[in-house]
Amino acid sequence: MALLAALALVVVTLGAALTPVRPREPAEPPFSEQVRVSALAETLRLKAAGEQLAQAAPGNGSGTGQPDFSRTVTLLTTQSRALLAPGDVPHDASTPFPSATPSAASSPAPLPASAAGLAADLAGSGRRRLADAAAADGGMARLLAAVGTAQLLQASALAAAAGAPAPAQADPVQADPVQADPASPLSGACPSPEAAASSSSAGHDAPTGDATLDGALAATVRTEMETVYGYQVALTRLGGEAAKPAAEQLARHEELVSAAESLSRMHCAPVPPREAGYSLGQSFLAAPATGLAGLETATLPVYADLVALSDGETRRWAISGLLDAARRAVLWGADPGPVPGLTADPAAFPTLPAGSAAPLR
Structure with a gap:
């Protein structure tokens, strides 16, 4: 019986040693990181589209009845830099950022081939950024709201320059x-001034x-x-x-x-x-x-x-x-800039890595 027990123990031990260990599934990135990566990938895609359209436009779009794409490209470049994180370094122009989720790294839609198409895609991206801002963490919500706002404004300006219908003005977050x-x-649950003072004196004062x-x-x-x-x-x-x-x-x-x-x-x-x-x-x-x-x-x-x-x-x-x-x-004639509401100096934003000028795919 002792011999049989020893043999059984050996068999069990060998089986456990030979059983392959399944690698742990990587933890899903937080929602705010997912929407940041998605916003960065989409902004780079639109930036590449603007650069291609600028190169194809007669006279680079100046004085020929064609829209000038330089403002759109400049705006999207600044926004891409604002959305950049330290780990976002592609190996080449066709490699997605390492932090991208599978959905963000999948093949993007084809680049728009006209100013009207770019305006429509820009408006769609702006609406998605504002919708994501409603659920993101505080700081990321502010950034996404700024990026989405500027993209919607530029989409309207680009459509007007191209003689295309203006993008829909509906509120993306539908709240008023x-x-x-x-x-x-x-309001009935608000503490009275006396209660608030008592709470503060007890060491529970609010920030x-x-x-x-x-x-x-x-x-x-x-x-x-x-x-x-x-x-x-x-x-x-x-x-x-x-x-x-x-x-x-x-x-x-x-x-x-x-x-x-x-x-x-x-x-x-x-x-x-x-x-x-x-x-x-x-x-x-x-x-x-x-x-x-x-x-x-x-x-x-x-x-x-x-x-x-x-x-x-x-x-x-x-x-x-x-x-x-x-x-x-x-x-009234003001320019809200590429990130309206952000007081940070765009010159301090990270520099885009080499190879990120092309769309991620």
């Missing part, structure tokens, strides 16, 4: 809590500073109130065709003030008091249209911060606010 009820059920949801909401309220005042002053000096859009945007900003205040109450955040007036420089009074462009541009980082510091319906509202603010800035 402008009609939010100020008497939200959440302070502007890098909080409360701070971002307060900044949004204050910025929108100042913008309303600017439009009210500008309307007394604008005439002709500029007066109508200014009046329309004034009404919109008044709605945004109420919406931001409602969201603040929903989140139990302090609502800044409304001011009687704000200081406007002499340059604003001398050139009110230019001043309105500056006011709209100043709202971009405010909405971008709110995107990063919020979630759910509040973030979707902030993404819509960022897109609409960028469109209003363009309306």
